[in-house]
Amino acid sequence: MNATPTPTLELRGVSKNFGSVQALQDVDFEVRQGEVMALVGDNGAGKSTLIKCVAGIYSIDGGQIFFEGEPVTIHGPKDAAKLGIEVVYQDLALCDNLDVVQNMYLGREAHDPVFRLREAPMERRTAETLKSLSVTTIRSVRQPVATLSGGQRQSVAVARAVLWNNKLVFLDEPTAALGVAQTRQVLDLVKRLAEQGLAVVLVSHNLVDVFEVANRITVLRLGRNVGVYERSKTNEQEIVEAITFGAPAPEEVVA
């Protein structure tokens, strides 16, 4: 792991309210370049809210967001994209009827001045990107996404993040709907993303997956920080207790 002094993304004291419901209270969060940070917590812990705040879908009510050390305000998905933040949502946001190349370049197609598509460079870069991520199971980048398996579709969605030279990728439950072999594919892909120098945030309910790929683990509970754990210095038991009851260590217990 590349220990960079400034985190790629840092949240300090971020709060978000929906009416009287406090979805996030004074939450701190960070992720560094080349690291996989897992974000775990029970339903309603605030994981999705946190993602949507960073993705620009929600605006934050308090606290501050820093990107590569600079304070930033993110007003919409376009701001997030401009910074180099890509979110791979659970429902993938792929068009089934389009092929792999068309999906990878959707909304950012290469074209000449009269809006004629330049297929050759798009197809070549798609193939190169998939190859660099060792996604070898997709037979042709010209086959419609509808004909791909769940793991392959997830790979395409993740590869889209890499293609655009993003610095930070959020993966929302990437293995939730996958079988054993496909989960393996996607987890390998997640590791490779970090190896390529991206900051990766993995949101997952599956602690086996989390312990397999994450370098550190941030636990949220009821919209508050419980703690950040080094994978090498913790175990599943401790994380489960943190998710369910809050901080396990007596001196950290909050009333």
Place this chain on the structure above:
Amino acid sequence: MSSAAPAEVQAAVEDQDSVVAILRARWVAIRSGDVGSLPVIIGIIAIALFFNSKTSLFFSAVNFQNLIGQMAGVTVIAIGVVFVLLIGEIDLSIGFVSGLGGVAVAYFQQAGTGHQYPGLVALGLAILTGLVIGLIQGSIIAFIGVPSFVVTLAGLLVSQGLILQILGTQGVIGIQNVQINDISNYVLSKNTGWIVAIILTVALAAAAFGSYVSRLRAGLPTGNLFLVVVRVAFFGGVAFAAVYVCNRAKPRPGLPLVGLIVVFLVVLGGYVASRTTFGRHVYAVGGNAEATRRAGINVKLIRILVFMISGAMAAMGGVILASRLNGISLESAGGGTILLDSISAAVIGGVSLFGGRGRVSGALFGGLIIGMVANGIDLVGYSDAIKFITTGVILLAAVTLDTVLRRRQAAAGR
């Protein structure tokens, strides 16, 4: 594993350009539900053989020339329908919008009134009418979110009312303008026809080999050069055969200008749909509108533009229909089977009602099938009852096929 992978990929790239591999890949695609234009081509051949067995007139030169004129209007309207279906919407107003286009072109060429304009200006104003109607309908659908079914149903009624209002006192407007009447009635001279066939074939070859060479340069799978040649030869051959047959038609030998207009609009529409960013986004909206929105594409704008294309194509189709009759009347303006024939043409041509699947050329194939059935049944002397029933059965078969294939394609994915 990772060291072996590049070699495998390399082998696959070399393999997949051989004729056998391409045909095998095609066969796999067909079995998983991606049949392309295969059913419609089989349908065209079957219908032609059937009517040929009933009457020798069907394969006569003059009937072929006649068929081009008969199918032109509906085919052009169907091009607009293809775009609307691709984004997963429907446009029920096209029938009477086409009538309105016919009324507009006739109205703006009327001699001895304050609104007589040259033929091409009248044509432009008719198309503008369609564009404006499309803009209004599309805006209501995109911004307010009223279902297109209802908006265009209202558009159908309003357009019909406008036609009644304008034609009301006389019930008919004749077209004297030569330019407008030539749209459907002019035939090219024999030699001009041959020149057109040559130009079409050369352009087709240039496009096909251009894309082959650019893919070769980029180091991408190119498809097989032999199959590219076969394709060019086939479509070039169709162009030459059409000119040859039309040049033998009596009493007015020659390729009808309207046939050329239809081919031009189909090629233009196909180009926009498959080669431009706009076309790509049209398919994306039909596939997954939410994903398209998240990709930063202005989905509302795409919807509005598509309904404008639909309105413009309907108006153009209406001009062709009016030109063929040298005028527009309450009976001919947009009523009858125009709406259903146009939607049927697009659907029979393989365009999915569920959005995102189909090609603009489907309008031409579907228009040809509908035109052949109507033409053949008239020639044989069957009644209109048989015509409606036959068209209905073909439409049902096309939609059933689409639904079954869709399910099969979805099943092949998981």
